[in-house]
Amino acid sequence: MATPYNQIAGQSVERLAALSDGIFAVAMTLLVLDLHTPLSEAIHGDAALWHALAAMAPQMVAYLMSFLTLGIFWTGQQAQLNCFERSDRHLSWLHLAFLFAVTLMPFSTHLLAEFITLRAALIVYWANILLLGAVLFASWRYALRAKLLKQEVSHEIECAVERRIVVAQALYAAGAALCLVNTYISIAVIVLVQLNFAIAPRVRYLQGI
Amino acid sequence: MATPYNQIAGQSVERLAALSDGIFAVAMTLLVLDLHTPLSEAIHGDAALWHALAAMAPQMVAYLMSFLTLGIFWTGQQAQLNCFERSDRHLSWLHLAFLFAVTLMPFSTHLLAEFITLRAALIVYWANILLLGAVLFASWRYALRAKLLKQEVSHEIECAVERRIVVAQALYAAGAALCLVNTYISIAVIVLVQLNFAIAPRVRYLQGI
Amino acid sequence: MATPYNQIAGQSVERLAALSDGIFAVAMTLLVLDLHTPLSEAIHGDAALWHALAAMAPQMVAYLMSFLTLGIFWTGQQAQLNCFERSDRHLSWLHLAFLFAVTLMPFSTHLLAEFITLRAALIVYWANILLLGAVLFASWRYALRAKLLKQEVSHEIECAVERRIVVAQALYAAGAALCLVNTYISIAVIVLVQLNFAIAPRVRYLQGI
Amino acid sequence: MATPYNQIAGQSVERLAALSDGIFAVAMTLLVLDLHTPLSEAIHGDAALWHALAAMAPQMVAYLMSFLTLGIFWTGQQAQLNCFERSDRHLSWLHLAFLFAVTLMPFSTHLLAEFITLRAALIVYWANILLLGAVLFASWRYALRAKLLKQEVSHEIECAVERRIVVAQALYAAGAALCLVNTYISIAVIVLVQLNFAIAPRVRYLQGI
Numbered sequence: 001m002a003t004p005y006n007q008i009a010g011q012s013v014e015r016l017a018a019l020s021d022g023i024f025a026v027a028m029t030l031l032v033l034d035l036h037t038p039l040s041e042a043i044h045g046d047a048a049l050w051h052a053l054a055a056m057a058p059q060m061v062a063y064l065m066s067f068l069t070l071g072i073f074w075t076g077q078q079a080q081l082n083c084f085e086r087s088d089r090h091l092s093w094l095h096l097a098f099l100f101a102v103t104l105m106p107f108s109t110h111l112l113a114e115f116i117t118l119r120a121a122l123i124v125y126w127a128n129i130l131l132l133g134a135v136l137f138a139s140w141r142y143a144l145r146a147k148l149l150k151q152e153v154s155h156e157i158e159c160a161v162e163r164r165i166v167v168a169q170a171l172y173a174a175g176a177a178l179c180l181v182n183t184y185i186s187i188a189v190i191v192l193v194q195l196n197f198a199i200a201p202r203v204r205y206l207q208g209i
Numbered sequence: 210m211a212t213p214y215n216q217i218a219g220q221s222v223e224r225l226a227a228l229s230d231g232i233f234a235v236a237m238t239l240l241v242l243d244l245h246t247p248l249s250e251a252i253h254g255d256a257a258l259w260h261a262l263a264a265m266a267p268q269m270v271a272y273l274m275s276f277l278t279l280g281i282f283w284t285g286q287q288a289q290l291n292c293f294e295r296s297d298r299h300l301s302w303l304h305l306a307f308l309f310a311v312t313l314m315p316f317s318t319h320l321l322a323e324f325i326t327l328r329a330a331l332i333v334y335w336a337n338i339l340l341l342g343a344v345l346f347a348s349w350r351y352a353l354r355a356k357l358l359k360q361e362v363s364h365e366i367e368c369a370v371e372r373r374i375v376v377a378q379a380l381y382a383a384g385a386a387l388c389l390v391n392t393y394i395s396i397a398v399i400v401l402v403q404l405n406f407a408i409a410p411r412v413r414y415l416q417g418i
Numbered sequence: 419m420a421t422p423y424n425q426i427a428g429q430s431v432e433r434l435a436a437l438s439d440g441i442f443a444v445a446m447t448l449l450v451l452d453l454h455t456p457l458s459e460a461i462h463g464d465a466a467l468w469h470a471l472a473a474m475a476p477q478m479v480a481y482l483m484s485f486l487t488l489g490i491f492w493t494g495q496q497a498q499l500n501c502f503e504r505s506d507r508h509l510s511w512l513h514l515a516f517l518f519a520v521t522l523m524p525f526s527t528h529l530l531a532e533f534i535t536l537r538a539a540l541i542v543y544w545a546n547i548l549l550l551g552a553v554l555f556a557s558w559r560y561a562l563r564a565k566l567l568k569q570e571v572s573h574e575i576e577c578a579v580e581r582r583i584v585v586a587q588a589l590y591a592a593g594a595a596l597c598l599v600n601t602y603i604s605i606a607v608i609v610l611v612q613l614n615f616a617i618a619p620r621v622r623y624l625q626g627i
Numbered sequence: 628m629a630t631p632y633n634q635i636a637g638q639s640v641e642r643l644a645a646l647s648d649g650i651f652a653v654a655m656t657l658l659v660l661d662l663h664t665p666l667s668e669a670i671h672g673d674a675a676l677w678h679a680l681a682a683m684a685p686q687m688v689a690y691l692m693s694f695l696t697l698g699i700f701w702t703g704q705q706a707q708l709n710c711f712e713r714s715d716r717h718l719s720w721l722h723l724a725f726l727f728a729v730t731l732m733p734f735s736t737h738l739l740a741e742f743i744t745l746r747a748a749l750i751v752y753w754a755n756i757l758l759l760g761a762v763l764f765a766s767w768r769y770a771l772r773a774k775l776l777k778q779e780v781s782h783e784i785e786c787a788v789e790r791r792i793v794v795a796q797a798l799y800a801a802g803a804a805l806c807l808v809n810t811y812i813s814i815a816v817i818v819l820v821q822l823n824f825a826i827a828p829r830v831r832y833l834q835g836i
Contacts, residue, residue: 005369009288015226017433019283022234025440025649028521029448030238035525040532049538067521071514074437075507079427089284093407096280103237103276107244114249120258153426160423198511214787218706224644228701231652234440239656298702302825305698312655312694316662323667329676435642443649446730447657453734458741467747485730489723492646493716497636571635578632616720 010092023099024074030106062113068194073132085150098135119179126176133169219301232308233283239315271322277403294359307344328388335385342378428510441517442492448524480531486612503568516553537597544594551587637719650726651701657733689740695821712777725762746806753803760796
C-alpha cells in the first residue's frame with residue numbers, strides 16, 4: 001500500500017521532536033514581543049513607570065496564560081512522542097497540524113490581550129486550545145490504530161492519555177462558556193484549570209484524572 | 210583531492226539536521242507575525258471584531274499555504290537526510306542554500322498576502338518553491354554521485370525521491386501558470402496540490418507517484 | 419501516588435534540554451532587535467553615523483549585560499541538567515517556570531535600555547535575575563529531595579551548586595541595592611559580577627566559591 | 628585548581644552545539660525581517676511591484692552576504708566542535724562570546740543595507756566578521772593548549788584550521804580596506820571571497836589553503 005517515497009518520509013520521531021521543540025521555543029519567546037515597554041516620552045520618573053507597568057496587567061495575564069498553555073501542550077505532546085516506537089507520514093502530518101496550532105498561539109494571545117473584554121477574542125483563543133487538544137487526541141488514536149506505540153505502553157496509559165485530553169478540554173470549554181457572563185471570569189477559570197494541570201496539587205477529585 | 214580543512218568541515222548530518230530543524234521552526238513561527246491583530250481603536254464590539262477577523266482571510270490563506278509548503282519541504286529534506294550515510298562540505302553547502310530558500314519564505318508569503326491579486330507576487334512565491342525543489346533535487350543527485358547514501362537505500366527509493374520532486378514541481382508550475390487567468394485560481398490549485406501531498410489521499414492516479 | 423498520566427509526562431531530560439536550548443537561543447537573539455539602526459534620513463555621512471552609533475552606548479551595555487546574564491544562567495541550568503538521572507513532571511514544570519523567566523529577559527532588558535536612569539527599571543531587571551536564580555535553586559533542592567540526581571554527583575558538588583547560586587544572588591542584590599545611589603553604579607557592579615562569573619579570573623577571595 | 632562548581636559547568640559539547648545551532652538558526656532567519664515588502668498603497672500593478680522589488684537589490688545583497696557569512700562561520704564552528712573531545716567552562720564561554728558576535732550579525736547587516744554607501748557601516752560589518760574569526764581562533768588555540776581535542780585530530784588538521792582562519796580574515800580585511808576606494812567594490816570583493824569558501828572551486832592558488 002505504501003509507495004516507495006512514503007516508506008522513507010516522516011519516519012523519524014527524533015526529527016519531529018526536534019522541530020517541535022524549536023517551534024515551541026520560538027512561539028513561547030515570541031509571546032513576549034507583545035509586552036511593549038511604555039513610551040519613554042510619556043514617562044517622567046519612577047512613579048510614572050510603576051504606573052505604566054501596572055497598567056500592563058492584562059497583557060501580563062494573557063502572556064502568563066499562553067505560556068502555561070504552551071507548557072501544558074508541550075508536556076502533552078512530549079508524553080505522546082516518548083510513547084511512539086516510530087512514526088509514519090500520517091502521524092508526522094498530524095503533528096505538523098498540531099504545530100500549526102502552536103504557531104497560531106502568539107496571534108490568539110495578542111488578540112485576547114488587545115480585546116480582553118470582547119467575547120469574540122476569548123472564543124478565538126479557546127478555539128485555538130480546542131484545536132491543539134483535538135489534533136493531539138487524533139494523533140493518539142491514529143498511533144493506537146496504526147500500531148506505532150512502544151510495546152511497554154500499557155492499556156492503562158493508553159486510556160489515561162485520552163481521558164486527560166477529554167477532561168482538560170471539557171474544563172476549558174466550561175471556562176470559555178463563562179464568557180457569556182464575563183470574559184474576566186472566563187479567563188480566571190481557564191488560568192485556574194491550567195495551574196491545576198501545571199502544579200498538579202493533590203486535590204482529591206482531580207487526582208484520578 | 211580534499212584539503213585537510215575540508216576533511217573535517219561539513220561532515221555531520223546530525224548538525225545539519227539540527228540547524229535545519231531550527232531554521233524551519235523559526236520560519237514557520239515567523240509566518241504568524243504577518244497576522245496583525247486589528248487596531249483596537251477601530252473595533253467597538255464583538256460584531257466589529259468578527260468582521261475584522263473575516264477580512265483577514267487572504268492573509269490566513271497565505272499563512273496556511275506557506276505552512277503547508279514548509280511542512281512539505283521539511284518532510285522532503287528529512288527523508289533525504291535520513292538516507293545520508295555521511296555528509297561532505299559540498300552537500301552541506303547545498304543544504305545551506307536550501308535553508309536560504311526556506312528563510313525567504315516568510316518574505317514571499319508576506320508579499321503574496323499583501324498583493325494577492327498581482328501576478329508578480331505569485332511568480333515570486335512560485336520562484337521560491339521552485340528554488341526549494343531545485344536545490345533538493347541537486348542535493349539528491351550530488352549525494353548519489355558522491356556515494357553519500359546509506360547502503361540500505363534501494364534503487365527504487367532513489368528513483369522515487371527524484372520522481373516525487375519532479376512531479377510536485379510540475380504541478381506547482383502548472384498551478385502558477387494559471388495566474389495568467391487569475392491569481393486566486395492559481396493559489397487554489399497550489400493549495401490543492403499541497404493538501405494532496407500532505408494528506409496523501411488514496412487517489413488512484415496519484416498513488417503511484 | 420503517581421497517576422498513570424503523570425508516569426509518562428515530563429520524563430525526558432533530553433527534551434527539556436532541547437526546549438531550553440531553543441528558548442535561550444531565541445531570547446539571546448531577540449535581544450538584538452532592541453538595537454535599532456539609526457534612521458537613514460537623519461544621517462548624512464560617516465561622521466554622523468559614528469555619532470549615532472556612539473549614542474547607542476546605553477542599549478549596547480544593556481544588550482551585553484543581558485547576553486551575559488543569559489549565558490550565565492544557561493551554563494547554570496546546563497550544569498544542573500547534566501546532573502539529573504531523569505526528570506519528573508514537577509521538575510519539568512520548575513524548568514518551564516525557569517524558561518518563563520528567560521523569555522521575560524528581552525522585555526526587562528528593553529525596559530532598562532529605555533529607562534536607564536530610573537530605579538524602577540533596574541528593580542524590574544534585578545527581579546528577573548532573582549526569579550531565574552530562585553527557580554534554579556528550587557529545582558536543585560527538589561531534585562535532591564526527589565532523588566533525581568545521578569549517582570556520581572558527590573555531596574561536594576551538591577553543596578557547590580547551592581553555594582554558587584546563593585553567592586551570585588547576594589552579589590546581584592548588593593549591586594541592585596546601589597541603585598539607591600545611582601543606577602549607573604548599580605549596572606556597573608552587576609556587569610562586573612557577571613564578568614567575574616563568565617571569565618572566572620583567579621581572584622583569591624572568589625576562587626573557593 | 629578547578630572548584631567543584633566549575634567541574635560540572637560547561638562540560639557538554641552537545642549542549643553547546645545545540646545552543647549554537649539554535650542561535651544560528653534564529654539569526655539566519657531574522658535577517659529576512661530586513662526585507663520589508665513594498666507598501667501596498669504605493670503599488671498599483673505588476674510593473675510597479677517589479678520595480679519596487681528591483682529597488683530592493685541592496686538589501687538583497689546584504690542579506691545574501693550575511694547568510695553566506697553565517698553559513699561559513701557555522702561550518703567553521705561545527706568543524707571545531709566535532710574535533711573537541713570534551714569542553715570546559717573557559718571553552719564554553721569562548722563559544723558564548725562567538726555566539727554573541729553571531730547575534731550581532733542581523734544588526735550589522737541592517738546597518739550595511741541601510742547605509743550601503745557609507746564606510747562607517749562597512750567597517751562595523753567587517754569588525755563583526757573580524758570578531759567572529761578572532762574568537763574562533765582563540766577557541767582553537769585554547770582547546771589545543773588545554774588538550775580538549777580528540778586524539779584522532781592530526782597535527783596537519785590543527786594547522787589547517789588555524790591557516791584557514793588567518794587566510795580568510797586576511798582576505799576579508801583586504802576587501803574591507805577597499806572601502807577607501809568605494810564601498811560597492813569592497814562588498815563585491817567580500818562576497819567573492821565568501822563564495823570561494825562556500826563553493827570551494829578548484830582554483831590552483833587557493834587549493835592548498
